[in-house]
Amino acid sequence: MQSIRTQKSKPGEQALYRTALIITLCGNTLLVAIKWAAAYFSGSVALLADTANSASDVLYSLMMVLGIWMSQRPPDSSHPQGHSRFEPLVGLMITFSMTFAGYAAVRASIERFLEGGKAIELGLPTFVLLLAAGIKAGMFVWIRNIANKLHSPTLATTATDNLSDVLTSTAAFVGIAGSDFIHPLADPVAGILVALWIFRAAFMAARDNLGFLTGAGAPEELRQNLVAAAESVPGVMHVHHAITEYSGPRLVVDMHINVDGNMPLNQVHEICDQVIERLEEFPEVDRAYVHIEPEGWD
Template identity: 70%
Template sequence: MRWVRDYKPQPQVQAWYRQALWITLGGNIFLVTIKALAAYLSGSVALYADAANSASDVVYSLLMVFGLWLAQRPPDLTHPQGHSRFEPLVGLMVTLSMTFAGFEAARASLQRFLIGGLAIEPGLPTLVLLFSAGVKAGMYLAITHLAVKLHSPTLQTTAQDNLSDVLTSTAAFVGAAGSKLVHPLLDPIAGFLVALWIFRAAFRAGRENLNYLTGAGASEELRHRIVEAAQSVPGVLRVHHLMTDYAGPRLVADLHINVDGSTPLVESHRICDEVIARVEAIPEVDRAYVHIEPDDWTD
């Protein structure tokens, strides 16, 4: 009797994950250090807000390292289907850290707004923000490339967070530069915009990870792809039942297929294996379970 699901180590996959983690963690620690120092020296609240965002990214990175390490552990008797649900669980913890960063950015911006703003001398803040935007753009491209290879929703979310950071750094740059050239209130206004971007990213990440944890099903488009993959196997007459739900960040698909009732058992078993192989070849699907029934049997 098999007590746990089959597991085959994938060294290349693990190497790609390590690369993504080093890029994310190293880049965010570097950026929060230079932003915090520049914010302290310049007094820019927009830069402070952006530094708070980068601080949440460091926490995000550390939790992501821990979560992906747990999620990639092989199945065992305590978790016979694997540990993939740890990934979205850590994602919710990350969402809380992002929300705190947004609150801190909004609080600092409100305080600066109530005192009428402060003109920030151009130079260090603007240079740091432009540099940060460039680094984040590079991180976005690198993580997106790895996310596509790994079909990882977590890395896709991280890549989108990097893209949002490009926009927030740009907003903070406009605020810091505009506080001197246009009006001092532009600096806290830009800080508010940064906070809104953080809250938006936290909301989207929280909603996505809750779907993974609560067993949400596949989209209609993905369900059609699963049915088409199964029905492309010679011998499959139709799929009359499909149920999907997320087990962590990837799907489990349960299918009932109809075949000719006179098909020999050995051939039926081959058809079943081929359906499983084609469905599990879909990047979003982790595993598939197939039940074979004779033609016209729809229970």
């Protein structure tokens, strides 16, 4: 016997996604314009590297719009389980954009290093980097909170990239100051550090999104919590089979439970519904498939 619930659709999700997209697109567009102008007039390669990173952010902001729109489409005959896998796919595409930005940054920095570096005067670059770090810090907190509410891998990747941008802007600031007070090579060295931060963020984001795309299971601790929640329902004797699999950013739970085989059918169905409701109280769970079998059956 099996009972199924349809894919969950939580109220307010569309508004949260829309807010995150507006924040990301407008913030990144503003920053790339400011940074490019400052890098052009100052000649800082560290700031230019940071500008390349912001330019990739604008690109992935546009990809987010399309990907999240696709992921929110309801199930149909071509995608009966829904379109939620499009979201981690966009998250993975964002990591490619981040990787390219890292490559551009490290190449420019190495070229400047081989040229012997260049002293960068404090002033406009310093102000721009501090401004960028402050804006990105605000974007990180805002997007991270939305990502946690939605359990969105794309927005989680975006929040991680925003945090990385705070750190890379700080590194670029240190490089500019160092080129003026310590040695001209401090600027390209900082540019290389910027690129390393970008590569690190891209690797971590790719790892997480690949798990969502390839049907990875839930962490063992969460799986055990799901089993315990099911076994806490009155009438459930024990859970003898539980499989979890990511279908996009949220989990599908396939669970077999044992009950007293002499129970009336109506009572068995009620227990099944209660187990599903208990499982779907977990924010990580999208839907649950519960199979009921008499005690003694494996």
